[in-house]
Amino acid sequence: MIKIVIDTKGSDKGPSTIIRGASLALQKYPELSVLLVGDELLIKTECQVLGMPMDRVEILDAPGEITNYDSPADAIFHKTESSMLKGLSTLAERDDLFGLVTAGNTGVLLTGAMRYLSGKERVRPALAAVLPAANGGFTCLVDTGATIDCTPQMLHHFARLGSEFMRETYAIESPKIGLLSNGAESSKGNKLVKETFPILEADESLNFVGNIEGSNALSGDCDVLVCDGFAGNQVMKVTEGTATRIITDIMKYAHRTESDEVKKLAFHLMGVYDIGSLGGGNILGIAKPVIKARGNAGETAIVSIAGMFVNMASNKAMFDIEKNKI
Amino acid sequence: MIKIVIDTKGSDKGPSTIIRGASLALQKYPELSVLLVGDELLIKTECQVLGMPMDRVEILDAPGEITNYDSPADAIFHKTESSMLKGLSTLAERDDLFGLVTAGNTGVLLTGAMRYLSGKERVRPALAAVLPAANGGFTCLVDTGATIDCTPQMLHHFARLGSEFMRETYAIESPKIGLLSNGAESSKGNKLVKETFPILEADESLNFVGNIEGSNALSGDCDVLVCDGFAGNQVMKVTEGTATRIITDIMKYAHRTESDEVKKLAFHLMGVYDIGSLGGGNILGIAKPVIKARGNAGETAIVSIAGMFVNMASNKAMFDIEKNKI
Numbered sequence: 001m002i003k004i005v006i007d008t009k010g011s012d013k014g015p016s017t018i019i020r021g022a023s024l025a026l027q028k029y030p031e032l033s034v035l036l037v038g039d040e041l042l043i044k045t046e047c048q049v050l051g052m053p054m055d056r057v058e059i060l061d062a063p064g065e066i067t068n069y070d071s072p073a074d075a076i077f078h079k080t081e082s083s084m085l086k087g088l089s090t091l092a093e094r095d096d097l098f099g100l101v102t103a104g105n106t107g108v109l110l111t112g113a114m115r116y117l118s119g120k121e122r123v124r125p126a127l128a129a130v131l132p133a134a135n136g137g138f139t140c141l142v143d144t145g146a147t148i149d150c151t152p153q154m155l156h157h158f159a160r161l162g163s164e165f166m167r168e169t170y171a172i173e174s175p176k177i178g179l180l181s182n183g184a185e186s187s188k189g190n191k192l193v194k195e196t197f198p199i200l201e202a203d204e205s206l207n208f209v210g211n212i213e214g215s216n217a218l219s220g221d222c223d224v225l226v227c228d229g230f231a232g233n234q235v236m237k238v239t240e241g242t243a244t245r246i247i248t249d250i251m252k253y254a255h256r257t258e259s260d261e262v263k264k265l266a267f268h269l270m271g272v273y274d275i276g277s278l279g280g281g282n283i284l285g286i287a288k289p290v291i292k293a294r295g296n297a298g299e300t301a302i303v304s305i306a307g308m309f310v311n312m313a314s315n316k317a318m319f320d321i322e323k324n325k326i
Numbered sequence: 327m328i329k330i331v332i333d334t335k336g337s338d339k340g341p342s343t344i345i346r347g348a349s350l351a352l353q354k355y356p357e358l359s360v361l362l363v364g365d366e367l368l369i370k371t372e373c374q375v376l377g378m379p380m381d382r383v384e385i386l387d388a389p390g391e392i393t394n395y396d397s398p399a400d401a402i403f404h405k406t407e408s409s410m411l412k413g414l415s416t417l418a419e420r421d422d423l424f425g426l427v428t429a430g431n432t433g434v435l436l437t438g439a440m441r442y443l444s445g446k447e448r449v450r451p452a453l454a455a456v457l458p459a460a461n462g463g464f465t466c467l468v469d470t471g472a473t474i475d476c477t478p479q480m481l482h483h484f485a486r487l488g489s490e491f492m493r494e495t496y497a498i499e500s501p502k503i504g505l506l507s508n509g510a511e512s513s514k515g516n517k518l519v520k521e522t523f524p525i526l527e528a529d530e531s532l533n534f535v536g537n538i539e540g541s542n543a544l545s546g547d548c549d550v551l552v553c554d555g556f557a558g559n560q561v562m563k564v565t566e567g568t569a570t571r572i573i574t575d576i577m578k579y580a581h582r583t584e585s586d587e588v589k590k591l592a593f594h595l596m597g598v599y600d601i602g603s604l605g606g607g608n609i610l611g612i613a614k615p616v617i618k619a620r621g622n623a624g625e626t627a628i629v630s631i632a633g634m635f636v637n638m639a640s641n642k643a644m645f646d647i648e649k650n651k652i
Contacts, residue, residue: 134571145508148516182471182559190474190556214563218571230516233508234560237540242568245460245544246595253591261585268579269572 001031002098002313003058004306005091008038009065009083010104012296015039018103019046021302026056028303029310035097037062037087062086066104068295072111085112091288092116098313099289101305103297109290110146110283117286125285126158127229127292128165129236130308132272135220140166140175143229144236144281150228152196155179159200161284162224163207169312170223178212178222180231186210192228200226214238243273282308327357328424328639329384330632331417334364335391335409336430338622341365344429345372347628352382354629355636361423363388363413388412392430394621398437411438417614418442424639425615427631429623435616436472436609443612451611452484453555453618454491455562456634458598461546466492466501469555470562470607476554478522481505485526487610488550489533495638496549504538504548506557512536518554526552540564569599608634 006022008015015038022034033056036043040061047057064082066075079085084104091100102109106127113125127146133139142162147154159177166175179200181189186197188211200208209222217225217235227235247269254262281292289312293301332348334341341364348360359382362369366387373383390408392401405411410430417426428435432453439451453472459465468488473480485503492501505526507515512523514537526534535548543551543561553561573595580588607618615638619627 134574148508180560182474182556190554193556214560215567215570217564217567219567228516230508230519231557231560234506234540234557235564237508238543238561238564239568241541241543241545242565243572244541246569246572246599248460249595249598250591253594257587259585259587261583262587262591265576265579265588265591269575272575273572 001033002310003033003035003096004098004309005035005037005087005100006302007083007087007100007102007104008036008043009062010102010295011293011298012103013298015042016046017298018302019043020050021297021299022057022306023047023050023052024299025303025306026053029306032306032310033057035060035087035090037083037090039063060086060090066108068105070105070108072105072107075105075108076111076115079108084109085116088112088116088290091290097288099291099309101291101293101302101309103293103295103301106145106281106292109292113283113286113290117288117290119287123157123285125283126161128158128162128282128284129232130169130282131218131236131239133218133220137220137223138166138170139218139220139222140224140282141217141232141235142224142226142284144232145229146283148229148233150192152192152199155192155196155226155228156199156203157285159203159206159208159224159226162226163205165282165284166223169308172223174207175223176209176221177206177224177226178209180217180225180227180235181211181213184211184213184216188213196226240273243269247273327359328636329359329361329422330424330635331361331363331413331426332628333409333413333426333428333430334362334369335388336428336621337619337624338429339624341368342372343624344628345369346376347623347625348383348632349373349376349378350625351629351632352379355632358632358636359383361386361413361416363409363416365389386412386416392434394431396431396434398431398433401431401434402437402441405434410435411442414438414442414616417616423614425617425635427617427619427628427635429619429621429627432471432607432618435618439609439612439616443614443616445613449483449611451609452487454488454608454610455558456495456608457544457562457565459544459546463546463549464492464496465544465546465548466550466608467543467558467561468550468552468610470558471555472609474555474559476518478518478525481518481522481552481554482525482529483611485529485532485534485550485552488552489531491608491610492549495634498549500533501549502535502547503532503550503552504535506543506551506553506561507537507539510537510539510542514539522552566599569595573599 008018035058037060062083066082066084126143128142129144142158163175250266283290334344361384363386388409392408392410452469454468455470468484489501576592609616
């Protein structure tokens, strides 16, 4: 059995959608049980309506809520009764809980994760995204926006965290580490990339494959793509923007030609390139798995993330933060 | 009449392809004439074979060639007889020549453009790309890789150059200037973006519309998108990588389903998203229009770029570098 904490608040789509996602996840994964955090009465009612298996559901009442207007520094002290922070502190305290998923405020989540789950050193965690690669595998992009301005030491840390994560979660023995640059040659890069390159090259614990340019970011040439949070945000959002635009074009074409095949194609592509429904952001560098779902996360996102937790648990992916210290 | 310089060397596809492109451009644009720079004998032979209108063709013999292995510093002194540098110096000297296109080495081209066309101050020019936006218009992305590490002053300069370029070339009265960031809010950005924001905001000659995130880079929300060369390279290459990947998916689907409509769609999208054939890179901040075609430029690219020159000339787009000095 694996038990995960689900923050029912924080999604733009409201708690009912998140609870429906939890219900679907319980149906799909018989080894799963959930701790639902939020308004107890609302959760109880929804569970009844959905006929959820209550022997696999625990409810934790948390009347408060983190909004997108809360600053991390304030929230961490004054909103400990919010569903997100109560969920995180409970995850840290109880050995029977494996991980947590929330769609709420990223800044508060990172600060909360650092506060409750990073041990004594309080190192800022990284935010990674596991994205489907063109070769059928997955690429872990890190960092995707937790730390916008980075040092070479931070990128080195991200490389180690990403390598560990892909080994544990996807059972890749020696994950290939790429460094996002403006060209594949080792001489290419901005100041940060040029300073990071020799550090990654010198670290024998990493399977560093060199610079990767944007056109190959998700080709599958590497298992972990390392970059600062600004560049990682661009890779995510430009990919999404381009995919959305092309799919919109295809939909228009389908309407014009009334072709069923084209319509089917558009729906297929929507599924493949709906980054919002894919896994969400994995917080790396803390003691237990925490996943940030997109702000507009719905049922599909929750089911998909529950699947990631199940996958991690079966690979015994308990994160050893001491091992990743630099 | 408008006369442009075409460097017949530098493309991976060889001089014959470039000359065929010139021939097609002359057919398409009756107001166009060309100065072809390269191996005189080869050019003459090709012109005869293609039956080109020789009253609109001038040939300039240049036996040397710039390769991708040439360093800008060396080439600028020792390879002045190369087709690219001889083309640039001739463009600078002769009033009857409007602009130049080459598919050769970008670094040498930028240095050469600065040497021959930037006046006394020798300010490093910017490399811009004009890309089709989702709303049917065009977005000028600047810088796309000429200057990888930038200062806020450089981004300010790019904003001015881009604004001027879009006003002159596309007849947009007050081009909207966006700043590429990791979020639309004014508080978002890395150190460079945060320092640049107030400078763009304070410049009353610019129609600054604020931060633009990657998902909207090519939505048409701005006419000029300003960023450092590293980020600009990512926007270009991630867009291209994503489009190529989706179109490959569609081609596979077309083969599997044997649907003619899907096949037609794939070819249509290839045309729209073939960034390589679109305009190429515009060098901004110099006295005359110079366009860098992609290294693998073929006939289509040359015709498309010739069209840009014709467009510029009709808008009387002579670049006034003094006006853009900061």
